[in-house]
Amino acid sequence: MSASTTPKIRLRGLSKAFGAKQVLDGVDLDIQAGHGMVILGGSGSGKSVTIKSILGLIQPDAGIIEIDGRNVLAMNRREREELNDRIGMLFQNAALFDSLPVWENVCFKPLAQKRMTRAQARDKAAEVLAQVGLAGSVGDLYPGELSGGMQKRVGLARAIAGNPEIIFFDEPTTGLDPIMGAVIDGLIVDCVKRLGATAVSITHDMASARRIGDTAAMIHKGRIVWTGPAATLGETGNAMVDQFARGEREGPITMELRK
Amino acid sequence: MNVILNFLASLGRAVLGLCRSAGAIALFAAEGVSHLLRPPFYPRMFLRAFVEIAYFSLPVVSLTAVFTGMVLALQSYSGFSRFGAESAIANVVVLSITRELGPVLAGLMVAGRIGAAFAAEIGTMRVTDQVDALTTLSTNPMKYLVAPRLLAGTLAMPLLVVVADILGIMGGWLIGTAKLGFGSATYLNATLTFMQPMDVISGLVKAAVFGFIVALMGSYHGYNSRGGAQGVGAATTAAVVSSSILILALDYVITEMFFAR
Numbered sequence: 001m002s003a004s005t006t007p008k009i010r011l012r013g014l015s016k017a018f019g020a021k022q023v024l025d026g027v028d029l030d031i032q033a034g035h036g037m038v039i040l041g042g043s044g045s046g047k048s049v050t051i052k053s054i055l056g057l058i059q060p061d062a063g064i065i066e067i068d069g070r071n072v073l074a075m076n077r078r079e080r081e082e083l084n085d086r087i088g089m090l091f092q093n094a095a096l097f098d099s100l101p102v103w104e105n106v107c108f109k110p111l112a113q114k115r116m117t118r119a120q121a122r123d124k125a126a127e128v129l130a131q132v133g134l135a136g137s138v139g140d141l142y143p144g145e146l147s148g149g150m151q152k153r154v155g156l157a158r159a160i161a162g163n164p165e166i167i168f169f170d171e172p173t174t175g176l177d178p179i180m181g182a183v184i185d186g187l188i189v190d191c192v193k194r195l196g197a198t199a200v201s202i203t204h205d206m207a208s209a210r211r212i213g214d215t216a217a218m219i220h221k222g223r224i225v226w227t228g229p230a231a232t233l234g235e236t237g238n239a240m241v242d243q244f245a246r247g248e249r250e251g252p253i254t255m256e257l258r259k
Numbered sequence: 260m261n262v263i264l265n266f267l268a269s270l271g272r273a274v275l276g277l278c279r280s281a282g283a284i285a286l287f288a289a290e291g292v293s294h295l296l297r298p299p300f301y302p303r304m305f306l307r308a309f310v311e312i313a314y315f316s317l318p319v320v321s322l323t324a325v326f327t328g329m330v331l332a333l334q335s336y337s338g339f340s341r342f343g344a345e346s347a348i349a350n351v352v353v354l355s356i357t358r359e360l361g362p363v364l365a366g367l368m369v370a371g372r373i374g375a376a377f378a379a380e381i382g383t384m385r386v387t388d389q390v391d392a393l394t395t396l397s398t399n400p401m402k403y404l405v406a407p408r409l410l411a412g413t414l415a416m417p418l419l420v421v422v423a424d425i426l427g428i429m430g431g432w433l434i435g436t437a438k439l440g441f442g443s444a445t446y447l448n449a450t451l452t453f454m455q456p457m458d459v460i461s462g463l464v465k466a467a468v469f470g471f472i473v474a475l476m477g478s479y480h481g482y483n484s485r486g487g488a489q490g491v492g493a494a495t496t497a498a499v500v501s502s503s504i505l506i507l508a509l510d511y512v513i514t515e516m517f518f519a520r
Contacts, residue, residue, distance in 0.1 A: 095388035
């Protein structure tokens with residue numbers, strides 16, 4: 001990391017508490033433009049809160065979030081909405097709007113901003129659905145009629161439809177069978193590469209982390225404890241990361257379970 | 260001593276909680292209304308909510324109104340006939356329906372149908388991240404989900420109450436002529452003579468307020484629901500109960516404003 005290039009996303013001292021529980025305790029992280037960053041961590045380690053803070057869905061208690069060198073926490077609502085125009089997000093359970101057919105879901109943003117007629121949006125949706133391997137006829141179905149894997153793909157289509165510069169993926173393979181997980185990972189890598197986007201994923205699926213990430217960061221108890229190349233996961237030499245990557249019960253990370 | 264202190268503490272907590280909710284609801288309402296004044300607008304969302312309230316509530320509200328008018332005529336007859344005042348029945352029916360029962364009963368029925376539906380729909384969207392998804396798609400969820408519903412509630416309820424007024428009076432007429440022996444023309448004549456514009460207008464103002472309240476409580480409780488299916492269920496209940504109570508309380512306030520001497 002050379003000091004001259006501004007990271008696409010820069011976090012410094014990000015903190016957030018819910019009641020007495022300190023979820024984020026000073027997260028520092030740099031994510032380079034065009035890079036694939038995977039954030040690893042156990043349940044409740046604060047990885048979801050981290051990306052929700054970057055997205056503006058959660059207001060952190062303290063810290064700095066910069067995107068392209070601009071402090072997003074100081075932005076007014078309009079600037080924030082303009083920034084969100086350049087960001088895509090795939091939610092864990094896809095979070096498709098179940099009152100709208102698939103094609104309106106995919107082209108929700110241009111339709112809501114009236115940048116497209118409904119006929120144009122329909123064509124555009126078919127085009128984007130093809131990029132995630134779905135037939136245009138899927139566009140007329142409702143999200144409730146789709147399988148989990150198809151919902152994820154539609155969610156991915158919605159996230160990339162606006163050609164975003166940054167895409168967030170919240171546990172993209174959770175709840176899918178291994179083959180479908182690999183398919184989704186492949187689509188993610190293709191789409192991110194085609195857009196030249198910066199991808200930030202959170203996951204605890206190691207196979208997925210190696211497939212979609214260039215760099216990995218491990219978050220534990222609200223802090224980043226390790227950063228390194230995703231390919232080395234499992235043999236990093238960091239006891240905590242290796243325990244997590246191999247899924248071992250014994251190690252520096254202890255689950256707070258009552259015996 | 261401790262018992263008393265504990266009691267006072269819990270009383271204080273309840274009062275503070277009430278104040279907090281009242282403030283939160285007022286801010287929520289103000290933000291929702293402010294979005295009606297600033298583009299972009301979502302006419303599709305408005306239309307959907309409007310049709311849901313005005314058109315699909317018609318059967319429920321109509322049945323309620325007809326039977327209310329019928330029972331009103333029947334009860335007033337059994338009361339007034341003791342004083343030989345049967346001729347006042349048309350008056351009682353038209354006054355009660357247009358001033359009170361039309362808007363209040365329609366409001367309560369709509370609170371059950373629409374308040375619950377809004378709370379459940381927005382609440383489910385909240386717990387399945389769809390509300391957050393709106394934000395990430397550069398769409399303000401208050402503007403997209405709440406504002407159109409508030410407008411639809413306020414505009415649709417008066418239309419429903421016009422129908423309820425007509426059908427309620429028709430219910431009274433039905434019993435008056437078919438059972439109580441009034442002539443059709445006499446009854447309708449008496450109705451038209453006694454019907455004052457202010458009675459109808461006050462009823463429609465109430466309707467608009469009740470429509471706003473139902474949409475507001477449904478949206479507010481749905482928007483702030485937490486914790487999965489149980490949270491959505493609690494939000495639905497809270498929406499129906501709070502809007503029903505507010506309808507009855509505001510009914511008194513508006514009546515006082517219009518008719519207190």
